[in-house]
Amino acid sequence: MNLRPVRRPVDGDVDATFGPQYETADGTVVIPVSNPVGIFVVKDGRSSWRPATDDTRIALAGILVGLVATSLLGVTMLRRPPWPDLYGEVSKRI
Numbered sequence: 292m293n294l295r296p297v298r299r300p301v302d303g304d305v306d307a308t309f310g311p312q313y314e315t316a317d318g319t320v321v322i323p324v325s326n327p328v329g330i331f332v333v334k335d336g337r338s339s340w341r342p343a344t345d346d347t348r349i350a351l352a353g354i355l356v357g358l359v360a361t362s363l364l365g366v367t368m369l370r371r372p373p374w375p376d377l378y379g380e381v382s383k384r385i
Contacts, residue, residue: 310323320333329342 308325313321315321318334322331322333324330329340332339332341
C-alpha cells in the first residue's frame with residue numbers, strides 16, 4: 292500500500308489529536324487519531340472508523356484470566372474438596 296502525505300492547513304489543536312493525513316493510490320484518505328487509538332478512513336465520500344486493536348494483548352488477557360480462575364479453583368478444591376470425606380466420619384462409625 293503506497294501512502295503519500297496530504298498537505299492541508301490545519302489548526303494547532305487538531306495536530307495534537309489527529310496525525311498527518313495520507314492518501315492511497317485509489318484516492319482513499321487515511322487519518323490517524325491519537326496513536327494508537329485508531330484511524331478514520333475516507334473513501335468514496337464515506338468515512339469509517341477503524342480502531343487499533345492489539346489482538347495479542349486481548350489473547351494474553353484471556354489466558355491470564357483463565358490461569359487465575361484455574362488457580363483459585365485448585366486452591367478451593369485443596370481446602371474443601373467437593374467429594375465426600377471418606378476418611379473422617381465413615382471410618383469412625385465402624
